[in-house]
Amino acid sequence: MYLLVAGLAGSGKTTLVANYSRWLRENGHNVRVVNLDPGAEIVPYKPDFDIRNLFTVSQIMKKYGLGPNGALLKAGELLLEKSDEVLANPAFKPYDAIVFIDTPGQLEVFMFRVEGRKFVRKLMRRAPTVVVFLVDAQLCNNIGDFISSWALGLFLQIKLDIPVIxxxxxxxxxxxxERKLIEAIVYEPETLKEVIVKKLRGLNAALAEDLVKLVADYQQSMRPIMVSALKGDGFEDLFSVVHETFCSCGDLS
Amino acid sequence: MYLLVAGLAGSGKTTLVANYSRWLRENGHNVRVVNLDPGAEIVPYKPDFDIRNLFTVSQIMKKYGLGPNGALLKAGELLLEKSDEVLANPAFKPYDAIVFIDTPGQLEVFMFRVEGRKFVRKLMRRAPTVVVFLVDAQLCNNIGDFISSWALGLFLQIKLDIPVIxxxxxxxxxxxxERKLIEAIVYEPETLKEVIVKKLRGLNAALAEDLVKLVADYQQSMRPIMVSALKGDGFEDLFSVVHETFCSCGDLS
Incomplete structure (x- = not known):
């Protein structure tokens, strides 16, 4: 099965992939790790497949005479063009391991464009696929930031028609x-009103409240979870939720 | 006043800035144009201020030894660091012209990060500021894509606490x-159910429906509008809505 790790730039995708894949291995699971980010500078794990062996954003800038914006879009096109070759790599064999996939640093370039969606569709046709969507806890210092970033996971769910954890x-x-505030947003949306009204203006306070309710109603996983990708806190919780989600959409071998 | 043009990469920001600013000038308005995208390759208008004269993403890659991901984030930090210098430029004088601001190609790098938000706050403290948020009509070939991209405008509203058109x-x-489908989504969310149910699975169909209702309830502008930034269709409509929005948050000089 495929476990796609997604999130805004800086949310901790790569650290999660490095440390959670090691934790899974230590707990007896067969895990393979794929890096799909052609713009990554440093990858703190040893990938079984690395898209940078086919192309990097810097190479694309030079080869096609593009600036960084154009090169990021071109990288998405190349990924889709080469998807059959990529998926033929043994690292993507879906039934003997959890295949962990680190996605491009810019969520927008991958998940919010047609090329990324088509690539994910190809994964979904091969084996059960779930997205782990990371939100940076520190965003809760601005409640609008936190709620909108958290709700972005719903957008992936609706765009890709895929379970998002x-x-x-x-x-x-x-x-x-701050931890209590996050718990309130995530677990008790109905008690949030007071907090939100203090921090946002009229219409946007009501919008924030409704958005939180929408997320609570529609997120497909059993419960959102809190982790420290760096320190390993919450990895057991994460495994239970991933397991539950795979069981509802396919087997977790 | 400030008119920020935002949207996902490829939604047509730069074309709108070029053609709509010309249209406004031809109709007797005083307009200045600012390019804030340090990753832009080609800018098809003559900017009164161009951030690329201070730094470009390519220069940042070389100077700081960063890859494209790191350089895009660094560019956002530099924009905020240099914001007093940037805003002191005469192009940003807010009361004698409509100041059109073309934002970075990646929405995520600018609007979804704290640096971009702080820069927008600085604009808002100087003069009325409105965001024009572009959605590519062609996305309606995938209804989940269209609805989630369209609803992203709401996220800007809640994150920045700013009117979004x-x-x-x-x-x-x-x-x-396709035009009829878009009109249904945008103007008649209550009649959408049938269309959505045909195209999305159970839970996500209900989510799409609720998301459309949420957008209809909370978007602050009078009505969403359809334009062709390339051909100039809908520019009069756009002007009326921008005018109405500025009148509700400040004067349109």
Whole structure:
């Protein structure tokens, strides 16, 4: 099965892939790791497949005479063009391991464009596929930021028609008060009103409240979870939720 | 006043800035144009201020030894660091002209990060500021894509606490049937159910429906509008809505 790791730039995707894949291995699971980010500078794990062996964003800039914007879009096109070759690599064999896939640093370039969606469709046709969607806990210092970033996971769900497991990451970097605020947003949307009204203006306070309710109603996983990708907090929780989600859409071998 | 043009990569921001600013000038308005995209390759208008004179993403890659991902994030930091210098430029004088601001190609890098939000806050403290948010009409070939991209405008509203005017662009590139679908989504969310149920699975169909209702309830502009940034269709409509929005948050000089 495929476990796609997604999230806004800086949400901790690569750290999660590195540390959670090691944790899974230590707990007896067969895991392979794929890097699909052609713009990554440093990858702190040893990938079984690395898209950068086919192309990098820097190479595309030179080869096609493009700036960074154009090259990022071109990279998405190339990924789709070469998808049969990519998926033929043994790292993508879906039934003997959990195949962990680290996605491009810019969520927009991959998940919000037609090329990324088509690539994900190809994965879904081969084996059960689930997205782990990371949100940076530190965003809760601005409630509009946190709620909108958290709700982005729903957009992936509707765009890709795929189960999305939302994860609040970097929980080790927030204080007790912020952790309580996040718990309120994530677990008790109905008690949020007071907090939101204090922090946002009229119409946007009501919007924030409705958006939180929408996420609570529609997220497909059993419960959102809090982890520290860096320190390993919450990895057992994450495994249970991933397991539950795979069981509802296919086997977790 | 400031008119920020935002949208996912490829939604037509730069074309709108070029052609709509010319149209406004031809109709007797004083307009200045700012390019804030340090990753732009070609800018098809003559900017009164161009961030690329301070830095470009390619220069940042070389100077700091970063890959494209790191350089895009660094560009956002530099914009905020240099914001006082940038805003002191006469192009940003807010009360004698409509100041049109073309934003970075990746929405995520600018609007979904704290640096972009802080820059927008600085604009808002100087003069009334409105976001024009572009959605590519062609996305309606996948209803999940269209609805989620369209609803992204709401996220900007909640993140920035700012009026957002949603625009369906490239309306010249879709056929009659697609145009009718868009009109249904945008103008008659209550009649959408049938269309959505045909195209999405159970839970996601209900989610799409609720998301459309949420957008209809909360978008602050009078009505969403359809334009062709390339051909100039809908520019009068756009002007009326921009005018109405500025009147509700400040004067349109």
């Amino acid at each position: 939302p994860i609040i990451n970097k929980i080790d970097l927030v204080g007790e008060e | 949603p625009i369906i662009n490239k309306i010249d590139l879709v056929g009659e049937e």
